[in-house]
Amino acid sequence: MPAISKREQIITEALRLFYQNGFNATGVDRIITEAGVSKKTLYNHFRSKDELVLATLRKRDELFRNNLMRETERLASTPRERLLAVFDVVGAWFQEKGFSGCMFINAAAEFSDTADPCRILSAEHKRLVCDYIRGLAEQAGAKDPDELSKQLNLLIEGAIVCAYVGADEAAAERAKSMAMVFLSQAFC
Template structure:
């Protein structure tokens, strides 16, 4: 299998797992949905877990790149970018294919800490928090790490609730809560 075919397989597997879950999508169904035989899949990945890890790496790269680019396109000021995160998320929530967070799903299906899939899911969230901390530092936050954790917590709750309830209302509520955290954490921004 060529590198481009492998990448295509990983992208198709990502889409299948995102729609159907990791445990629910067996290798027979995955072969059918991707159009790649099980034999060919196993030539590149020794196990289903290895393929799942490859899909999570791809999703991490895609999502963080998208969120960073979109946030920076929506606002130029670091303080405003901390809030624009929620505008970007609102756009994602409104997409017809929105099915919550792939990493939340992975960590709930692979619950043992230290397990590679669980660890990769946690690392994705850590990398997002680092980006939020960078924005908080640039915005002059008293404790950028603390503010980043608060923004991450609000973001994660919004993702779960947007999947369960009205995404527009969840986005609005999450952004309002993020504003409270930003005003409390950045000197001189309180009303």
């Protein structure tokens, strides 16, 4: 049993390639070459490319939300401050070298069938991020934590699109200042 399993190697490399170059544009031959495994090994761990795509999206969800929570809690100590710190975390994400937008928005763009497992997982990811924010809003004692979390979530999505498609460097900062308005609203 190797230190990192073949399965993890494949997922890690597929994640990078799918995120950077898209799902349909990335062939399995490219994945096995860059992961340094044989095709047989890939199909030994995953029934099909579709299943591999799903596995990478699950991994991405895990990594993304863990990082979001860790960084948010590192940057601020009170729940209310953390509701704003979220925007600093996504702002730092936008500045990352390989930033290619939100992988789940990208997945929704490529998999047009609403019933596709990838689409269901993407919607689930968005729900989980929103859930985290709602948790912070509850801890902060917001009047309507559910509504506040949905408002802040909408601002985050907007910032992602403005930053990625519109190449707007100020998107995260703008979303943050917009969030302040709803934050002060939510605490009278």
